[in-house]
Amino acid sequence: MKERERGRMEERGAMVSNKQVVLRDYVSGFPTVEDMEVRRGEMKLEIPRGSKAVVVKNLYLSCDAYMRLLMNRTTTDLLTPYTPGSPISGFGVAKIVDSGSPKFKVGDLVWGTTGWEEYSLITNPEGLSKIEHTDVPLSYYIGILGIPGMTSYVGFYKVCSAKKGDTVFISAASGAIGQIVGQFAKLTGCYVVGCAGSKEKVDLLKSKFGFDDAFNYKEERELAAALKRYFPEGIDIYFDNVGGEMLDAVLVNMRAHGRITLCGMVSQYSSDSPVGVTNLMHAIYKRVRIEGFAIADHMNEYSKFLEFMLPHIREGKIVYIEDIAEGFENGPSALVRIFNGRNVGKQLVVLARE
Amino acid sequence: MKERERGRMEERGAMVSNKQVVLRDYVSGFPTVEDMEVRRGEMKLEIPRGSKAVVVKNLYLSCDAYMRLLMNRTTTDLLTPYTPGSPISGFGVAKIVDSGSPKFKVGDLVWGTTGWEEYSLITNPEGLSKIEHTDVPLSYYIGILGIPGMTSYVGFYKVCSAKKGDTVFISAASGAIGQIVGQFAKLTGCYVVGCAGSKEKVDLLKSKFGFDDAFNYKEERELAAALKRYFPEGIDIYFDNVGGEMLDAVLVNMRAHGRITLCGMVSQYSSDSPVGVTNLMHAIYKRVRIEGFAIADHMNEYSKFLEFMLPHIREGKIVYIEDIAEGFENGPSALVRIFNGRNVGKQLVVLARE
Numbered sequence: 004m005k006e007r008e009r010g011r012m013e014e015r016g017a018m019v020s021n022k023q024v025v026l027r028d029y030v031s032g033f034p035t036v037e038d039m040e041v042r043r044g045e046m047k048l049e050i051p052r053g054s055k056a057v058v059v060k061n062l063y064l065s066c067d068a069y070m071r072l073l074m075n076r077t078t079t080d081l082l083t084p085y086t087p088g089s090p091i092s093g094f095g096v097a098k099i100v101d102s103g104s105p106k107f108k109v110g111d112l113v114w115g116t117t118g119w120e121e122y123s124l125i126t127n128p129e130g131l132s133k134i135e136h137t138d139v140p141l142s143y144y145i146g147i148l149g150i151p152g153m154t155s156y157v158g159f160y161k162v163c164s165a166k167k168g169d170t171v172f173i174s175a176a177s178g179a180i181g182q183i184v185g186q187f188a189k190l191t192g193c194y195v196v197g198c199a200g201s202k203e204k205v206d207l208l209k210s211k212f213g214f215d216d217a218f219n220y221k222e223e224r225e226l227a228a229a230l231k232r233y234f235p236e237g238i239d240i241y242f243d244n245v246g247g248e249m250l251d252a253v254l255v256n257m258r259a260h261g262r263i264t265l266c267g268m269v270s271q272y273s274s275d276s277p278v279g280v281t282n283l284m285h286a287i288y289k290r291v292r293i294e295g296f297a298i299a300d301h302m303n304e305y306s307k308f309l310e311f312m313l314p315h316i317r318e319g320k321i322v323y324i325e326d327i328a329e330g331f332e333n334g335p336s337a338l339v340r341i342f343n344g345r346n347v348g349k350q351l352v353v354l355a356r357e
Numbered sequence: 358m359k360e361r362e363r364g365r366m367e368e369r370g371a372m373v374s375n376k377q378v379v380l381r382d383y384v385s386g387f388p389t390v391e392d393m394e395v396r397r398g399e400m401k402l403e404i405p406r407g408s409k410a411v412v413v414k415n416l417y418l419s420c421d422a423y424m425r426l427l428m429n430r431t432t433t434d435l436l437t438p439y440t441p442g443s444p445i446s447g448f449g450v451a452k453i454v455d456s457g458s459p460k461f462k463v464g465d466l467v468w469g470t471t472g473w474e475e476y477s478l479i480t481n482p483e484g485l486s487k488i489e490h491t492d493v494p495l496s497y498y499i500g501i502l503g504i505p506g507m508t509s510y511v512g513f514y515k516v517c518s519a520k521k522g523d524t525v526f527i528s529a530a531s532g533a534i535g536q537i538v539g540q541f542a543k544l545t546g547c548y549v550v551g552c553a554g555s556k557e558k559v560d561l562l563k564s565k566f567g568f569d570d571a572f573n574y575k576e577e578r579e580l581a582a583a584l585k586r587y588f589p590e591g592i593d594i595y596f597d598n599v600g601g602e603m604l605d606a607v608l609v610n611m612r613a614h615g616r617i618t619l620c621g622m623v624s625q626y627s628s629d630s631p632v633g634v635t636n637l638m639h640a641i642y643k644r645v646r647i648e649g650f651a652i653a654d655h656m657n658e659y660s661k662f663l664e665f666m667l668p669h670i671r672e673g674k675i676v677y678i679e680d681i682a683e684g685f686e687n688g689p690s691a692l693v694r695i696f697n698g699r700n701v702g703k704q705l706v707v708l709a710r711e
Contacts, residue, residue, distance in 0.1 A: 079642040080613055080642050081641075081642050246638065265640050265641050267641070271638060277635040278633065278635070279633010279635045280637055281634075283604070283619065283647075284622050284625060284631070285649075286648075287620075287649035288433040288435050288436070288649070289649065290648075290654060291648070292647070292648045293648070294640075294644075294645070294647070295637075295639075295640035295642070295643065295644050295645050296641070297641065297644050300644060
């Protein structure tokens with residue numbers, strides 16, 4: 004009976020209650036749940052007459068490190084800050100409830116940028132992708148089959164020019180991206196070591212994702228010395244998710260003609276005074292290529308990526324660990340978890356399973 | 358008569374006096390002339406019997422920034438430190454006085470690594486190159502036709518993937534490498550701005566080398582703001598000869614998909630506490646490729662490079678300014694000049710003109 008009511012409520016044209024996660028103000032330092040509030044509004048499940056918009060019901064919301072940068076006042080080439088007082092946005096999996104777009108019909112499942120709210124009106128749905136394969140968990144489309152997956156794929160194979168025999172180091176290795184990159188490295192025949200911030204995560208890297216070795220960076224007094232222990236001959240590829248001190252320690256441990264992919268710098272996002280990298284001279288000694296990339300530039304390769312990933316997932320050759328928060332009220336705390344490293348695997352929030 | 362005596366003295370088998378520049382001890386901070394001494398020794402102008410060595414008379418000695426790194430105790434992939442108490446080494450132009458190498462005969466002119474001394478015994482002459490074209494100044498083979506030229510060529514065209522319309526920034530722009538890169542940029546149809554450390558050099562950049570603009574970095578309080586003035590739309594290519602603060606200021610001014618060539622970091626060579634680079638996050642925002650390179654990896658392109666450069670030099674399409682110290686005794690002070698920026702153009706020492 005309750006299910007049927009919900010079903011009715013989501014019909015096109017219905018007026019529904021709509022909870023939203025709103026940013027109170029720009030954030031300085033580490034974000035806390037107090038920086039956000041859950042607000043209850045109302046919404047009509049109907050697109051403006053004649054528009055090409057869609058209305059979606061949000062099912063899964065992704066918690067990603069870059070979202071911290073949107074809590075700053077600063078606009079960059081890639082990032083437009085959140086607006087205090089308005090709902091935050093991020094990647095999500097959603098279901099079409101009303102559509103003026105020829106691309107989507109009611110009932111379609113999609114993934115892409117959406118609001119942190121139960122229902123969203125998306126005025127420009129061009130950025131949404133229809134989900135065609137539903138034999139894998141839907142949540143994978145904001146993880147291993149979404150931006151983190153694409154980022155791992157492009158960053159490792161293309162930006163790092165990875166090849167068999169390379170020695171690979173990954174920071175934040177059990178996170179949304181690191182765990183995928185590590186498995187790519189093993190598939191490619193590389194030697195791969197990851198670092199993470201707890202014993203549980205380090206164990207996971209070795210037992211679940213097949214890393215050759217792993218260490219807890221919090222237990223190392225000298226990062227450069229720790230790296231030297233795991234890579235006595237040096238590092239060919241560093242997939243950098245954290246920046247700062249770890250990047251500096253890696254630079255002195257690079258091998259000739261090494262590649263460093265700058266994917267993210269989560270260690271720096273909540274800091275007002277970023278750590279200076281002092282060892283860039285080693286990039287000359289070792290002829291290292293350091294490259295920043297933005298996945299938005301590579302989305303034309305998404306279908307090739309999907310074709311590559313789906314069989315690996317179906318055959319269990321690549322696994323994915325998610326840290327799932329249940330229910331809208333747990334959204335802010337789930338997002339905050341990734342900045343203090345409490346999450347184990349890809350952090351996401353489930354609002355509804357369909 | 359004096360000339361004839363000298364001529365005789367240099368005959369194979371003669372015992373000659375041989376002045377040398379010797380490093381007293383490892384250097385900390387900026388090098389001074391007191392860190393070196395000119396010592397007089399003796400040498401027999403003859404290779405060991407049956408060896409493949411050569412004995413050369415040194416004509417021109419090159420003063421290069423990397424030599425400061427060899428005054429440190431630290432060995433790196435690329436660099437083996439000088440030995441205190443022994444003569445320092447560097448690139449030079451020389452004449453073969455005796456030869457056991459099938460590659461060289463007495464009287465040949467060569468360039469390559471030699472000692473800072475009047476005569477050198479070079480036990481492994483494989484690294485020397487015979488000078489075939491003598492219609493250009495011989496000293497060019499330690500400048501525009503030697504390592505600085507090759508470094509400019511590979512760094513600009515290959516590492517930076519330079520193309521018409523790119524906006525190019527060059528630090529230490531009037532130095533041995535910068536002046537060549539700037540002229541390559543103009544030949545390629547780029548917009549190019551250089552910085553240097555005096556009014557004289559800035560004027561030279563604009564009047565002699567055809568830079569579109571130039572500034573004295575010592576007169577700028579905010580390097581990032583200065584760069585914004587010259588590159589309101591951002592920088593496509595930064596040819597970095599200095600590292601440190603300037604690199605940090607450039608990072609926030611890069612354009613999407615920009616390239617930074619790490620060629621040298623002279624601002625850091627004499628410092629015990631290198632300046633930390635804090636703006637690497639902008640390499641992600643702007644998808645920047647930062648690449649260190651070592652010219653030793655690219656020497657197979659030398660003849661292609663020579664074929665490209667010689668006509669440009671002969672036709673006056675590329676010019677080269679040298680700062681020439683006369684005589685062996687002025688060697689140490691000439692070398693020190695490049696670390697306090699007193700040189701204008703490529704610094705070298707002439708021992709003999711042939």
